[in-house]
Amino acid sequence: MSMINYASREINCKIVYYGTGLGGKTTNLEWVHSRVDPESRGKMISLATETDRTLFFDFLPVDLGSIRGFKTRFHLYTVPGQVYYNASRKLILKGVDGIIFVADSQAQRAEANIEAMHNLFENLESYGYDLETIPFAIQYNKRDLDNILSVEDLREQLNPAGVPDFEGVAIEGKGVFETLRAVSKLVVKTLN
Amino acid sequence: MTDSGRVPEQRGVPEASLRTSVRDTVQREGARVGFLFDDSGMVSAAGGNPGDLEPTSFVSLSFAQFAAARDLAPEATGGELSRLAQVGGRCRFVLSSIFGGRTLALLFDDAPEALHDTRKGGSSGPGSYPDVMDVDRAAQALSEAGSRRVEGLGVNWSRDAEGEIDRIFKGED
Numbered sequence: 148m149s150m151i152n153y154a155s156r157e158i159n160c161k162i163v164y165y166g167t168g169l170g171g172k173t174t175n176l177e178w179v180h181s182r183v184d185p186e187s188r189g190k191m192i193s194l195a196t197e198t199d200r201t202l203f204f205d206f207l208p209v210d211l212g213s214i215r216g217f218k219t220r221f222h223l224y225t226v227p228g229q230v231y232y233n234a235s236r237k238l239i240l241k242g243v244d245g246i247i248f249v250a251d252s253q254a255q256r257a258e259a260n261i262e263a264m265h266n267l268f269e270n271l272e273s274y275g276y277d278l279e280t281i282p283f284a285i286q287y288n289k290r291d292l293d294n295i296l297s298v299e300d301l302r303e304q305l306n307p308a309g310v311p312d313f314e315g316v317a318i319e320g321k322g323v324f325e326t327l328r329a330v331s332k333l334v335v336k337t338l339n
Numbered sequence: 340m341t342d343s344g345r346v347p348e349q350r351g352v353p354e355a356s357l358r359t360s361v362r363d364t365v366q367r368e369g370a371r372v373g374f375l376f377d378d379s380g381m382v383s384a385a386g387g388n389p390g391d392l393e394p395t396s397f398v399s400l401s402f403a404q405f406a407a408a409r410d411l412a413p414e415a416t417g418g419e420l421s422r423l424a425q426v427g428g429r430c431r432f433v434l435s436s437i438f439g440g441r442t443l444a445l446l447f448d449d450a451p452e453a454l455h456d457t458r459k460g461g462s463s464g465p466g467s468y469p470d471v472m473d474v475d476r477a478a479q480a481l482s483e484a485g486s487r488r489v490e491g492l493g494v495n496w497s498r499d500a501e502g503e504i505d506r507i508f509k510g511e512d
Contacts, residue, residue, distance in 0.1 A: 151492070152383065154354060158492075159381045182510040190396050194403065203403055208395040211503040215496050219503070222380075222395070238406050242379020324510040331508065335500040339491045 151217075151338070158219045160334050161242055162327075165267050166249035167259040168200070168228030171288040174317040175249060176205050176225050179327060182320065183209060201227040203235050221331060228263065237270045245282035245334040247326055249317070250305055252287050252295040257304060264305055282333030285312040286326045291319070353481035360477040361443065362386035368469040370445040371430075374398050375474065378440035392446070401444040405434040422468050435471045438478040443471050 151158050164172040173193070180191045187210050194203035204224050211219040226236040248267065250260045271278055287301050296304075298314060306312050311329045315322025357375070365373035365386035372387035374394065380402035382394065389397075405423055412420035421436040432446045 154358060161379060161381070178510070179508070183507060187507050189393055192396055192399060203407070206396075206399045208399075209507065211500065211507055214499050214503060215492070217492070217496070219500060220395070222399070234410060235407075238403075238410075242377070242381060320510060324508045328504055328508045331504045332501050335497045335504070338500075339494055339497050 158217050160244045161222045162245040163243045164225040164247045167263040170249045170251040171317040172225040172249045178320045178323045245330040248285045252289045283310045284330045286315045288315045290314045291316045353484040357477040358384040360473040371448045373445045375443050
């Protein structure tokens with residue numbers, strides 16, 4: 148679904164961070180924004196509430212430069228995790244090329260993770276998208292906190308298909324680029 | 340192609356016509372810049388001079404704003420929203436619904452005194468809406484031409500892209 152504009156020689160790919168509220172999606176994007184060379188990234192846009200909860204989305208364009216004559220750009224989006232913002236989540240998923248599901252490793256968030264995953268499937272299905280054909284990875288975030296589930300338990304709950312998954316502590320940057328690289332590479336492979 | 344590194348030529352008439360119609364509309368209506376984007380928020384044609392404006396930010400926010408307003412309209416009025424305009428002291432922008440789920444965003448540099456001149460800058464002075472019929476017709480023609488198979492970019496392209504991904508997203512894990 149990546150947009151290849153042969154006339155202007157541009158390729159635009161959309162990667163969406165999905166997951167439960169307060170799971171760390173915005174933190175992932177903020178880390179990317181803070182560590183990517185300013186010449187390669189655009190302005191980060193956050194449409195957030197006064198308490199910094201994502202209201203509509205966060206957006207960060209990242210420029211890969213010209214690759215064999217094609218100006219290539221990734222559009223990184225997060226969706227609002229709060230349950231009642233589903234219309235926004237669904238809208239952002241339109242035309243998605245790759246998805247990173249950010250799971251909260253805390254035991255008390257297990258149910259919310261599963262609900263968010265179901266919501267992802269439902270919203271993709273409403274567009275006729277199949278997650279089996281979309282580059283997809285899972286990040287088990289907040290591995291530094293107490294009372295977290297084991298990775299094995301999280302895999303059993305969230306990753307029965309065995310997609311690439313990574314442990315993360317997004318607030319310290321751990322796993323952030325590893326996850327993003329994995330999905331980005333899967334996305335460019337789809338353009339072969 | 341695709342491993343020669345050459346860019347495949349895909350300049351079909353409908354695509355070219357759509358791009359031309361956007362450029363012509365921007366010029367005719369006296370807009371500073373215009374962007375046509377699809378229903379996933381990706382730009383498919385542009386015209387004018389963005390100046391200091393960052394196109395991706397402008398388009399992303401325009402996409403979100405129009406999508407939100409468009410979804411809100413049936414709830415509020417039972418009807419559809421085909422235009423959305425915002426006017427400030429020094430500029431205004433108008434978002435217009437285009438065939439096929441596309442949106443045309445036009446940004447105008449209108450001085451405050453021009454706000455009362457309904458015919459300034461083509462047909463879309465601050466008191467009226469821009470004429471986007473040409474863009475609409477071109478978008479419809481493109482849809483009627485049907486989607487054509489697009490060649491892939493080849494393994495060499497994706498290999499180079501992966502190298503750039505490693506370089507840009509190299510942060511410490």
